[in-house]
Amino acid sequence: MKSFLPLNIRIDNRKILFVGGGATALHKIKTVKQYTRNITIVSPEIQDELHRMGFQEIHKMYERSDLDGYFLVYACTNNPEVNRLIQNDANECGTLVNVVDNRELSDFISPAVIKKDEMTIAVSSNGENVKKSVMWRNRLKAIVEQW
Numbered sequence: 254m255k256s257f258l259p260l261n262i263r264i265d266n267r268k269i270l271f272v273g274g275g276a277t278a279l280h281k282i283k284t285v286k287q288y289t290r291n292i293t294i295v296s297p298e299i300q301d302e303l304h305r306m307g308f309q310e311i312h313k314m315y316e317r318s319d320l321d322g323y324f325l326v327y328a329c330t331n332n333p334e335v336n337r338l339i340q341n342d343a344n345e346c347g348t349l350v351n352v353v354d355n356r357e358l359s360d361f362i363s364p365a366v367i368k369k370d371e372m373t374i375a376v377s378s379n380g381e382n383v384k385k386s387v388m389w390r391n392r393l394k395a396i397v398e399q400w
Contacts (some may be wrong), residue, residue, distance in 0.1 A: 256379055264289045268322055272315045272339055273329030274299030277353050281327050282306065286370050287387050295319050296330075317342045324359070328352045354378030365390035367397055 269285060271278045274296030282292060282303065295308040304310065311319070315335060320326060326348055328339035333355075340358045343350035352358035356379075364375035365386040374397070376390045 255359075257356075257377065259364070259375065259377060261373070264324065265291070267291060267324035268293065270295065270319065270323040270328065271329055272319065272335075273331070274310075275329070275331060276300070276302055277331075278327065278329035279303050280352075281329060281353065281392060282308070283365055283393040284363060285327075287366075290323045291312065292328050293323070313365060315339060317346075320348050323348055326350045328358075344359060 257369060263289060264285075267289070269289060269292050271282060271294045272293065275292050278294065278296070279300060279302055285292060286306065290308070293311065295311045295313065295315055297312060297314055299310055305315040307369040314328070315338070324338065326343050328336040329338075329384065330336055330351060336352045336355065337358065337380055340350050340352050348357075351361050351363065356362055359380070362377065362380040364377035367390055374390070374393055375392065376386045378386045
């Protein structure tokens, strides 16, 4: 079983790649965009809400060369085989990868986040209970909003 070290990592000057342009990518990007605009999306189809966010878009199927120059990659396709391929390619390239909805294949996971001004609270279940992490985050958010 994997366990993940909680840490804050600077990404404002790093390139972040999302492979997939659907609802899962949208969900992850909503958090990541609070910390950087350096986001590229590779997917044959990109949903309208993602398109309106104005990130760099590459409309095509994933290829290994898409990883070149990226610090982090999120494998967000709806195809487990493609996500596994992205994970294998990223590991060979030395790029950290998050395979959404598969903590065992991921080098990092994304916690449930509250961000207000310079303060951030992150809640994680080590990728084992996402609903509980979100529930804790929401309870903490109610407290933070009182300040």
